[in-house]
Amino acid sequence: MGKLALRAIKQLFCASGGLVSLGCALCVLWASTGLARAQDRAAQTGFTLSETSPAAWVLRFDAAISPALAQDIDTFADRFALLEQRPVLIVLLGSSGGDAYAAMQIGTRLRALDAHVFVTSSCDSACLFVLASGVLRSAPAFSVGIHRAQVTRSSGGHISQDGAAPIPADTLRDLMGRFERDAVAYLGRMGVDPGLVELMQGIDTTHVRRLSEQDLIARGVIGLDAEYRAAQAARLVPLLRDAPTRDEIGALIRSIGSHCGLHFGRPAAFADCHLRRLFVGG
Numbered sequence: 481m482g483k484l485a486l487r488a489i490k491q492l493f494c495a496s497g498g499l500v501s502l503g504c505a506l507c508v509l510w511a512s513t514g515l516a517r518a519q520d521r522a523a524q525t526g527f528t529l530s531e532t533s534p535a536a537w538v539l540r541f542d543a544a545i546s547p548a549l550a551q552d553i554d555t556f557a558d559r560f561a562l563l564e565q566r567p568v569l570i571v572l573l574g575s576s577g578g579d580a581y582a583a584m585q586i587g588t589r590l591r592a593l594d595a596h597v598f599v600t601s602s603c604d605s606a607c608l609f610v611l612a613s614g615v616l617r618s619a620p621a622f623s624v625g626i627h628r629a630q631v632t633r634s635s636g637g638h639i640s641q642d643g644a645a646p647i648p649a650d651t652l653r654d655l656m657g658r659f660e661r662d663a664v665a666y667l668g669r670m671g672v673d674p675g676l677v678e679l680m681q682g683i684d685t686t687h688v689r690r691l692s693e694q695d696l697i698a699r700g701v702i703g704l705d706a707e708y709r710a711a712q713a714a715r716l717v718p719l720l721r722d723a724p725t726r727d728e729i730g731a732l733i734r735s736i737g738s739h740c741g742l743h744f745g746r747p748a749a750f751a752d753c754h755l756r757r758l759f760v761g762g
Contacts, residue, residue, distance in 0.1 A: 527549070531567075532752075536569075536752075537569055573611060575604070576607070578605075582606075586613070587609050596614055605627060615704065628682070660677055673699035693734065697726065703729055736753075740753035
């Protein structure tokens with residue numbers, strides 16, 4: 481797939497429109513540090529794509545996570561999945577949060593593409609669900625922030641964003657319960673500790689708890705998917721082939737992010753650095 485195909489994919493991003501509704505008929509759950517800002521989709525899709533080499537493409541986004549962004553990622557994922565020889569997809573991620581269901585939708589698509597996800601700045605609230613999707617996940621200490629989710633607006637007109645229409649307590653409880661169940665199931669599928677949902681929901685929305693490197697590794701936020709590691713065993717560097725412990729995997733993945741992070745602003749250089757440190761002869 482060459483540059484003409486890449487240009488066609490980018491044109492499809494710019495032409496996409498509409499909204500994606502996922503998971504809850506009444507509400508959009510926003511888990512964010514402050515209100516996520518709406519994106520002008522006529523001006524940008526919320527992410528950039530670099531075809532750095534036949535071996536790797538780099539997708540970068542630092543926008544608020546929204547249904548519109550999820551649709552743009554859907555469009556990209558549909559096309560990327562059709563490539564005859566798919567490159568490694570590297571995602572450089574930074575976001576203050578946004579729509580938690582849109583984040584899980586994005587994450588589900590990225591996991592299907594075996595994305596390698598690196599936090600480049602901060603990854604707060606709903607951003608955690610995108611980070612969790614990586615078959616390889618790396619984040620600096622204290623770059624990931626969590627707090628309780630909020631119901632802030634309706635996709636069906638029953639709950640207003642400005643709070644003019646009060647939310648009945650039983651409705652709010654049901655919606656939050658559904659979110660918690662969905663989030664637990666999602667993190668479990670991604671191989672990340674579902675206990676993060678309980679931890680998240682215990683933190684007031686006016687505060688953010690930042691996860692230490694020990695927290696990130698112990699809860700699987702930094703890590704390497706076991707099925708992916710088994711499938712790629714012949715290519716991986718020896719430490720990742722020879723039955724490493726979770727802490728050893730976490731330390732190596734974190735070291736890749738730390739060492740190659742000097743190149744976050746240069747996608748081709750970052751991709752080259754990452755592949756050389758992960759794969760034999762990479």
